[in-house]
Amino acid sequence: xxxxxxxxxxxxKKNFSEKTHLIEKLKELINSNISNFEKIKTFKKLREKxxxxxxxxxxxxxxxxxxxxxxxxxxxxxxxLDKKIKEIDQENNKKLKLDFLKEAEKIKLIGDKxxxxxxxxxxxxxxxxxxxxxxxxxxxxxxxxFDLIIQTVKTNKNDYLKNREKYDEKNxxxxxxxxxxxxxxxxxxxxxxxxxxxxxxxxxxxxxxxxGMGPIKSSENNELxxxxxxxxxxxxxxxxxxxxxxxxxxxxxxxxxxxxIEDCKLLKEKEIIxxxxxxxxxxxxxxxxNVPYKRNKENWNNFSNELNLxxxxxxxxxxxxxxxxxxxxxxxxxxxxxxKKNFSxxKIDEIINKWTRIGKSKNQKExxxxxxxxxxxxxNMGLSNDEIESHKLKVKSSLMSNNDKDFEKTRLxxxxxxxxxxxxxxxxxxxxxxxxxxxxxxxxxxxxxxxxKNQLEINEKKYFLFK
Numbered sequence: 018x019x020x021x022x023x024x025x026x027x028x029x030k031k032n033f034s035e036k037t038h039l040i041e042k043l044k045e046l047i048n049s050n051i052s053n054f055e056k057i058k059t060f061k062k063l064r065e066k067x068x069x070x071x072x073x074x075x076x077x078x079x080x081x082x083x084x085x086x087x088x089x090x091x092x093x094x095x096x097x098l099d100k101k102i103k104e105i106d107q108e109n110n111k112k113l114k115l116d117f118l119k120e121a122e123k124i125k126l127i128g129d130k131x132x133x134x135x136x137x138x139x140x141x142x143x144x145x146x147x148x149x150x151x152x153x154x155x156x157x158x159x160x161x162x163f164d165l166i167i168q169t170v171k172t173n174k175n176d177y178l179k180n181r182e183k184y185d186e187k188n189x190x191x192x193x194x195x196x197x198x199x200x201x202x203x204x205x206x207x208x209x210x211x212x213x214x215x216x217x218x219x220x221x222x223x224x225x226x227x228x229g230m231g232p233i234k235s236s237e238n239n240e241l242x243x244x245x246x247x248x249x250x251x252x253x254x255x256x257x258x259x260x261x262x263x264x265x266x267x268x269x270x271x272x273x274x275x276x277x278i279e280d281c282k283l284l285k286e287k288e289i290i291x292x293x294x295x296x297x298x299x300x301x302x303x304x305x306x307n308v309p310y311k312r313n314k315e316n317w318n319n320f321s322n323e324l325n326l327x328x329x330x331x332x333x334x335x336x337x338x339x340x341x342x343x344x345x346x347x348x349x350x351x352x353x354x355x356x357k358k359n360f361s362x363x364k365i366d367e368i369i370n371k372w373t374r375i376g377k378s379k380n381q382k383e384x385x386x387x388x389x390x391x392x393x394x395x396x397n398m399g400l401s402n403d404e405i406e407s408h409k410l411k412v413k414s415s416l417m418s419n420n421d422k423d424f425e426k427t428r429l430x431x432x433x434x435x436x437x438x439x440x441x442x443x444x445x446x447x448x449x450x451x452x453x454x455x456x457x458x459x460x461x462x463x464x465x466x467x468x469x470k471n472q473l474e475i476n477e478k479k480y481f482l483f484k
Contacts (some may be wrong), residue, residue: 033073036081039063043088047095053102060092068146093150110149114159117144121166128188128230130170130177137170185233192241195227199248203255209306213259220252263307270308274316277302281323290331295324345375349383353390360394365408369415388412410479429480436473440466
């Protein structure tokens, strides 16, 4: 026992010697010729060493700590003459205090309130000895938050000692909820690396909270621990299997990306590129998950380059097409002007032949203008509406593609069939009307049949012209 006490005295003396030496180092640092940034770095290291050194003799502790705090203040007074250093250091101190606040908030939630109190004492020591000044507007807010956490932890500790059974029951319920969440996360099937990383993060939080609950005097606690260990074993097994197979998945997905890049290159070589094909390639590329970040970025950049080249080619082709379209429309406008100057029915056929040789335009403006011109000129010649319509249909038929003609014929045939059925139905209905019936009703039916027959005749003429 005497030997043990002797060893403690030796340690206390050693600690006193080391702390005294650090104070001397601090004095030298204040007057050294190194840059202020270097002084800050060295100063932080000295503070960390001070915290790590153990206790000293109680009768020497007060004076030693006062001397240390005095030289800390002198250091800050000197170093803060540099406004830039002051601003940077105060901001760093603020960040450090915010980190300690986060740690303290976590400690406050630990189920074992005795452990919570012990862990908080470590944070208090760091707060007092490892942080420096902050801006005055921040200091009060930070200290108030920290003091509130300290008070809560102390209150919880005292209450825990008085009502341990109540806390144990509450903590058992919390543990049950954590086990339930653990089960749910394990049962949630995920097949992407990012989703797995998120899952791992969430499970680690549950594990930390479960373990941090501390010892609980309850028979249920042992069962919960058994279940927790089984779930953890299952989780680790599934995680290991996924990441083991991930290399194979990586290889498959990289090959899929390379295939899409090659497909894009092949599209680039085509004379006509469909933009929707490029969009589909882009969508399919983005669907591919589980590719190493660097390789994914490299493949995406290569794909984007090929994609941009394809769009540039489309833009160039469209530019040429637009130029040709403008030239074609100009020629067609000239033909319309020529037709106006020397109009005749024979001239229409001549214009149609020249128009056809120019080629079809995407814009129907010139085509509609041609029909309007023919209609006006034929009207001036005194032709009837039926004759004018007949000539217009002939022009339409001559300038339409085979596909357009087939579509128009199908549409007209459907109309002809529907009109014929309506006429048959109305004529049938007349047979059931008794003699002596209201003549107005009969006149209405006969007029409707007449109008339908006229429409049928017009559609049949149109259909004939499209043959």
